[in-house]
Amino acid sequence: MMKAVLLLLLSLTVCVSSDPGSSCVYPPFSWCSSVDSAVRCGVLKQCLQSNFTRSRQTADKVQVELYYESLCPGCRLFITGQLFPTWLMLQDIMEVTLVPYGNAMETFDGKKYIYKCQHGPQECLGNMLETCLLNMTNAAAFHIINCMESATDVIQAAKSCVSLYSPELDFNSLMTCVNGDQGNQLMHQNALKTRALDPPHKSVPWVVVDGVHIDDSALSAFFKLVCDHYKGSPPPACGGRQRAYNTYCHKD
Numbered sequence: 001m002m003k004a005v006l007l008l009l010l011s012l013t014v015c016v017s018s019d020p021g022s023s024c025v026y027p028p029f030s031w032c033s034s035v036d037s038a039v040r041c042g043v044l045k046q047c048l049q050s051n052f053t054r055s056r057q058t059a060d061k062v063q064v065e066l067y068y069e070s071l072c073p074g075c076r077l078f079i080t081g082q083l084f085p086t087w088l089m090l091q092d093i094m095e096v097t098l099v100p101y102g103n104a105m106e107t108f109d110g111k112k113y114i115y116k117c118q119h120g121p122q123e124c125l126g127n128m129l130e131t132c133l134l135n136m137t138n139a140a141a142f143h144i145i146n147c148m149e150s151a152t153d154v155i156q157a158a159k160s161c162v163s164l165y166s167p168e169l170d171f172n173s174l175m176t177c178v179n180g181d182q183g184n185q186l187m188h189q190n191a192l193k194t195r196a197l198d199p200p201h202k203s204v205p206w207v208v209v210d211g212v213h214i215d216d217s218a219l220s221a222f223f224k225l226v227c228d229h230y231k232g233s234p235p236p237a238c239g240g241r242q243r244a245y246n247t248y249c250h251k252d
């Protein structure tokens with residue numbers, strides 16, 4: 001009996017002081033994606049809470065569309081400095097659609113579409129990588145694209161960004177999409193979407209929120225803009241109720 005209690009105590013101590021993430025093989029953004037991953041990552045209670053909070057957000061999400069190209073400096077700054085951080089905080093109330101194409105040009109050679117990009121062939125490759133990522137990974141795509149756009153070399157970073165945020169995705173199958181028919185067709189869809197803009201885009205980044213183009217001057221306070229557009233009760237991040245961070249890791 002005594003032995004059993006001691007053993008129990010021991011195993012409890014081990015559990016508390018060891019890294020709770022040792023059986024957690026998921027990046028933070030997917031911890032709550034299933035009960036199993038939440039348990040493995042030691043955040044079940046927090047996930048149930050945040051799922052409950054989310055289920056009470058019933059108003060329509062703010063729809064944000066970004067028309068951009070992978071190597072345009074202004075686009076990279078907007079993605080990494082405004083759009084991604086805003087989405088990270090406000091994804092319960094907003095939905096982002098990324099359309100990598102921008103000022104590219106498209107022609108048809110009888111078999112496939114040929115693309116010419118403002119910042120050269122490397123930009124076409126970046127656009128295509130990101131287009132295929134958006135098609136092949138779901139929640140991870142924006143994390144990977146932000147990781148690439150934050151890097152010194154957008155294209156070079158692709159492989160390590162994929163292995164960071166979507167380790168299960170085979171890079172070769174991504175490249176099959178990039179170099180093949182599927183990528184070509186998906187890029188054509190981006191071209192059509194971009195050409196359908198009304199009013200047509202004059203520059204990139206070109207941002208559309210709930211169907212209306214947003215003036216460049218409003219882009220530097222994008223977080224507030226999304227909060228202001230939301231019709232439901234403001235989430236804690238917008239300055240509503242205080243968010244309780246009860247996931248602190250205490251000292252032993």
Ligand SMILES: *[C@@H]1O[C@H](CO)[C@@H](O)[C@H](O)[C@H]1NC(C)=O
Nearest residue numbers: 032033034035038047048051
């Ligand atoms: C949270 O909600 C998502 C989507 O409804 C669901 O798939 C997931 O299993 C939930 N997570 C937990 C830990 O209950």
Ligand SMILES: *[C@@H]1O[C@H](CO)[C@@H](O)[C@H](O)[C@H]1NC(C)=O
Nearest residue numbers: 134135136137182183185186
């Ligand atoms: C990916 O692209 C294919 C067409 O090539 C399409 O049928 C499918 O719905 C796309 N999936 C996503 C998640 O966009």
